[in-house]
Amino acid sequence: MTQNVLGQIYDYVDQYFDEHLAATQRYLRQPSISSQNLGIEECAEMTAGILRELGSEATLVPLEGGHPVVYGHLSSRSSDRTLLVYGMYDVQPVEPLDAWESPPFQAQIVGDRIIGRGAYNTKGPLMAFLNGIRSIQAVAGDVPVNMVFVIEGEEELGSKNLPQFIENYADELQVCEGMYFHMPTEFIRGSPLVLLGCKGVAYFELEVKTLPTDAHSMTAPVVRNPVWRLISALGSMRGAGDRILIDGFYEDVQPPSEEDEKLLPELVDTFGPGGLEAMYGIKDLGSDLTGVDFVRQLIFGPSLNIDGFAAGHTGSGIKTIVPASAMCKVDIRLVPDMTVQQVMGGVRAHLDHLGYEDIEIRLLAGYNPAKTSMKESVVQAAVRSIQRMGIEPKVVPMIPSSGPQVMFSDPPLNVPLVISGLGHGWLMHAPNEYIEVEGLRSCEKSAVAFLYEFGAV
Amino acid sequence: MTQNVLGQIYDYVDQYFDEHLAATQRYLRQPSISSQNLGIEECAEMTAGILRELGSEATLVPLEGGHPVVYGHLSSRSSDRTLLVYGMYDVQPVEPLDAWESPPFQAQIVGDRIIGRGAYNTKGPLMAFLNGIRSIQAVAGDVPVNMVFVIEGEEELGSKNLPQFIENYADELQVCEGMYFHMPTEFIRGSPLVLLGCKGVAYFELEVKTLPTDAHSMTAPVVRNPVWRLISALGSMRGAGDRILIDGFYEDVQPPSEEDEKLLPELVDTFGPGGLEAMYGIKDLGSDLTGVDFVRQLIFGPSLNIDGFAAGHTGSGIKTIVPASAMCKVDIRLVPDMTVQQVMGGVRAHLDHLGYEDIEIRLLAGYNPAKTSMKESVVQAAVRSIQRMGIEPKVVPMIPSSGPQVMFSDPPLNVPLVISGLGHGWLMHAPNEYIEVEGLRSCEKSAVAFLYEFGAV
Numbered sequence: 078m079t080q081n082v083l084g085q086i087y088d089y090v091d092q093y094f095d096e097h098l099a100a101t102q103r104y105l106r107q108p109s110i111s112s113q114n115l116g117i118e119e120c121a122e123m124t125a126g127i128l129r130e131l132g133s134e135a136t137l138v139p140l141e142g143g144h145p146v147v148y149g150h151l152s153s154r155s156s157d158r159t160l161l162v163y164g165m166y167d168v169q170p171v172e173p174l175d176a177w178e179s180p181p182f183q184a185q186i187v188g189d190r191i192i193g194r195g196a197y198n199t200k201g202p203l204m205a206f207l208n209g210i211r212s213i214q215a216v217a218g219d220v221p222v223n224m225v226f227v228i229e230g231e232e233e234l235g236s237k238n239l240p241q242f243i244e245n246y247a248d249e250l251q252v253c254e255g256m257y258f259h260m261p262t263e264f265i266r267g268s269p270l271v272l273l274g275c276k277g278v279a280y281f282e283l284e285v286k287t288l289p290t291d292a293h294s295m296t297a298p299v300v301r302n303p304v305w306r307l308i309s310a311l312g313s314m315r316g317a318g319d320r321i322l323i324d325g326f327y328e329d330v331q332p333p334s335e336e337d338e339k340l341l342p343e344l345v346d347t348f349g350p351g352g353l354e355a356m357y358g359i360k361d362l363g364s365d366l367t368g369v370d371f372v373r374q375l376i377f378g379p380s381l382n383i384d385g386f387a388a389g390h391t392g393s394g395i396k397t398i399v400p401a402s403a404m405c406k407v408d409i410r411l412v413p414d415m416t417v418q419q420v421m422g423g424v425r426a427h428l429d430h431l432g433y434e435d436i437e438i439r440l441l442a443g444y445n446p447a448k449t450s451m452k453e454s455v456v457q458a459a460v461r462s463i464q465r466m467g468i469e470p471k472v473v474p475m476i477p478s479s480g481p482q483v484m485f486s487d488p489p490l491n492v493p494l495v496i497s498g499l500g501h502g503w504l505m506h507a508p509n510e511y512i513e514v515e516g517l518r519s520c521e522k523s524a525v526a527f528l529y530e531f532g533a534v
Numbered sequence: 535m536t537q538n539v540l541g542q543i544y545d546y547v548d549q550y551f552d553e554h555l556a557a558t559q560r561y562l563r564q565p566s567i568s569s570q571n572l573g574i575e576e577c578a579e580m581t582a583g584i585l586r587e588l589g590s591e592a593t594l595v596p597l598e599g600g601h602p603v604v605y606g607h608l609s610s611r612s613s614d615r616t617l618l619v620y621g622m623y624d625v626q627p628v629e630p631l632d633a634w635e636s637p638p639f640q641a642q643i644v645g646d647r648i649i650g651r652g653a654y655n656t657k658g659p660l661m662a663f664l665n666g667i668r669s670i671q672a673v674a675g676d677v678p679v680n681m682v683f684v685i686e687g688e689e690e691l692g693s694k695n696l697p698q699f700i701e702n703y704a705d706e707l708q709v710c711e712g713m714y715f716h717m718p719t720e721f722i723r724g725s726p727l728v729l730l731g732c733k734g735v736a737y738f739e740l741e742v743k744t745l746p747t748d749a750h751s752m753t754a755p756v757v758r759n760p761v762w763r764l765i766s767a768l769g770s771m772r773g774a775g776d777r778i779l780i781d782g783f784y785e786d787v788q789p790p791s792e793e794d795e796k797l798l799p800e801l802v803d804t805f806g807p808g809g810l811e812a813m814y815g816i817k818d819l820g821s822d823l824t825g826v827d828f829v830r831q832l833i834f835g836p837s838l839n840i841d842g843f844a845a846g847h848t849g850s851g852i853k854t855i856v857p858a859s860a861m862c863k864v865d866i867r868l869v870p871d872m873t874v875q876q877v878m879g880g881v882r883a884h885l886d887h888l889g890y891e892d893i894e895i896r897l898l899a900g901y902n903p904a905k906t907s908m909k910e911s912v913v914q915a916a917v918r919s920i921q922r923m924g925i926e927p928k929v930v931p932m933i934p935s936s937g938p939q940v941m942f943s944d945p946p947l948n949v950p951l952v953i954s955g956l957g958h959g960w961l962m963h964a965p966n967e968y969i970e971v972e973g974l975r976s977c978e979k980s981a982v983a984f985l986y987e988f989g990a991v
Contacts, residue, residue: 276752280854289817290815292814292816292819293935294837294839294841294865294867295832295867295933295935296814296832297865297867298831298832298836298837299810299819299823299831299832299835300819302839302840304840304843304862305772308768309769309772312765315762353753357749359745359747359749361746362749362753363757364756364757366756371756374755374756375755378755380751382854382856383762383765383846383857384751384847384856384857385761385845385847385853386761386843388842388843389840389863390863391842391843391844391861394569395863395898395899396842396863397839397841397865400840400841403843404848405761406847408751410751477753478750478854
């Protein structure tokens with residue numbers, strides 16, 4: 078019967094796709110750049126309005142010092158299961174404007190794509206999800222599962238105020254049996270993914286000051302150069318073969334399980350050297366690893382990365398100075414069972430132990446890693462829903478990037494998470510971000526399929 | 535007799551000082567910012583005009599791709615000795631404009647100072663020198679030595695085209711028995727210096743690229759981060775106790791001679807920790823050295839300094855990337871008998887030996903070190919001329935900074951150089967650059983005294 082209803086709903090999606098596409102374009106035309114507070118309030122209201130049109134309760138929950146969460150509840154008459162639907166209504170800035178072939182907030186269709194900020198990451202997929210609910214309601218008159226919507230406006234700011242919300246609404250959130258984040262996962266068209274978790278990340282700055290102001294570099298023989306000091310400190314953290322020398326760094330690292338190892342060979346196309354090179358347009362990644370070894374290292378290897386380094390004169394030409402200070406940005410990617418707290422404690426202890434007490438550490442963002450078991454119902458539902466659409470998804474034990482989704486799987490909520498969805502888009506955070514028009518259609522259908530599978534468990 | 539003439543000339547300087555001061559202000563009011571090509575041609579013409587007023591031949595020698603040298607000859611009827619007078623008519627930029635308490639090109643007198651760009655470095659002292667010649671001619675009717683003027687317009691650009699000039703005019707220049715650069719050396723008022731040379735410098739950029747574009751930092755476990763690579767390469771150049779580990783680096787380093795060692799205790803006031811701290815307004819230099827040890831290290835220690843480092847995201851907040859490239863600026867200060875060529879060869883060999891063939895080296899500027907013997911007549915003249923004015927100068931075997939003056943003492947010219955002059959000024963390259971009005975007067979008198987001493991040898 079479900080299959081029958083699903084078929085009718087897919088037909089409905091096809092029949093009304095032009096309307097759903099137009100609604101998506103309207104939503105993308107509303108700017109919502111969180112870092113510039115541009116259109117945020119308007120977009121939050123618009124999002125709540127769309128939820129209300131679906132019969133959902135929806136309120137804007139203000140966050141101290143941040144942008145509001147659009148918080149909604151949509152009841153099912155036929156199910157006692159509840160899904161936590163995580164989404165985001167904010168987007169990245171659009172500079173440089175002149176690099177866009179179509180303006181970032183006009184959501185024009187160019188060829189087979191909608192080009193626009195948020196088209197792929199992730200206002201487009203969010204609207205596909207909500208249009209999916211609209212289609213379900215039109216055909217079936219009811220949704221197959223209760224839903225709690227948490228649609229935040231600070232994902233692009235590192236979701237820094239989301240813990241506030243989670244703490245205040247923990248009682249209502251922890252009844253959810255699973256958390257779903259809807260994303261077009263066809264990095265390779267025709268090869269969708271089910272993502273069981275994310276690496277954690279600790280993003281921090283290190284700064285060292287040795288002089289009150291820049292000094293003429295003729296003083297170099299007798300003053301302490303902060304760049305040398307920071308370089309020495311960083312150098313002490315990394316040994317031969319890129320081994321990270323911070324005491325206890327690898328202590329809590331869990332190697333891939335047997336179940337994980339079985340998944341890896343399937344992922345070589347997407348997460349192998351060729352896949353990454355295609356994704357980033359990078360010709361030569363310079364890695365010595367290949368095949369499954371590359372994928373294992375990418376997914377299960379913790380890393381100590383320098384994102385930026387700034388000191389002294391960096392413009393053109395000559396300025397002979399001993400800079401007053403040096404700063405670098407570092408991110409550590411965490412795998413289970415590492416924690417932000419344990420890792421940052423290790424960094425501090427390492428620096429102190431070597432006499433670098435003067436190096437200041439500023440933690441800018443931290444997420445713990447999250448990895449959901451294949452056995453969780455939310456994962457099973459995601460896998461089966463795509464199989465029912467005639468495609469065998471690849472299961473990714475953990476994506477090598479990090480996201481706020483883990484806040485729901487962390488204590489106190491402990492809600493298992495999954496990320497999935499059909500469709501192809503790309504260029505998030507860059508000019509000409511896009512989602513394919515047909516990808517939007519399959520994205521909507523995959524939302525419908527998932528909701529039925531999760532409700533039916 | 536000379537002493538008698540000198541007294542009359544000093545009286546003349548005092549009598550006409552207001553006129554000389556006004557001429558200096560007019561000269562400072564003509565902008566001449568070489569890096570912005572602002573007023574350069576006008577200032578070159580003005581400089582040549584002033585030389586011609588003194589009866590000197592003066593031409594503008596164009597330099598391929600650069601600003602002209604003002605080249606002049608002034609003959610003496612009474613001397614067969616020839617002095618090479620080095621000077622510069624260009625100045626640094628003036629930004630930030632709003633930090634000046636008096637506009638940079640108005641040369642206003644504020645309290646006991648003339649404030650203006652070039653007042654101290656070095657259009658003010660140059661005019662003091664030329665006014666000195668004017669005073670000599672007014673009283674004695676002739677100058678006591680033949681002079682060849684080389685007044686360049688690219689000192690603040692690293693004198694990059696001066697070698698062209700020196701090569702083309704080597705025959706005329708190498709007849710000179712000494713080179714003189716006139717500078718107010720009273721960093722501490724009442725304590726003038728005679729400077730016998732400069733350290734050399736090799737200023738270069740190191741750049742490493744490992745990726746065609748920035749990559750998401752989730753790829754960190756499997757790609758080569760260029761920042762780590764540059765840090766490792768730099769770290770390999772420096773060992774315990776700041777020892778520089780580039781092969782052969784110390785091979786040609788000459789330790790201070792017995793003569794040098796005798797001069798060092800006298801220099802603790804100016805070049806000791808207190809002197810440098812006063813000069814730079816820096817409270818704590820962070821050096822473990824004190825007294826003569828500090829001065830010896832400052833003057834005779836070669837150094838490997840990082841002037842700047844730039845890679846990846848250096849703005850506020852979070853951007854998780856593996857940067858495509860990393861760049862740093864480095865200066866190596868050279869002491870006799872190191873050479874730019876030998877040192878840069880050592881850096882390249884060091885990098886290649888450790889497998890860093892991919893790190894690009896771009897040499898931006900290089901001067902060899904120069905150190906004139908105390909016994910040279912040009913040094914003796916500088917010392918005696920200040921003694922005759924009743925002050926015992928301190929002799930500095932080598933200043934810890936570098937300058938184009940060494941181009942004259944290098945082959946093919948081999949003209950021994952000295953830098954000296956009375957007066958106090960400061961804040962070169964900074965807002966509110968100044969020379970004291972009374973410093974300008976003693977600066978002019980010290981030029982007169984030097985010319986007589988050098989001519990009389």
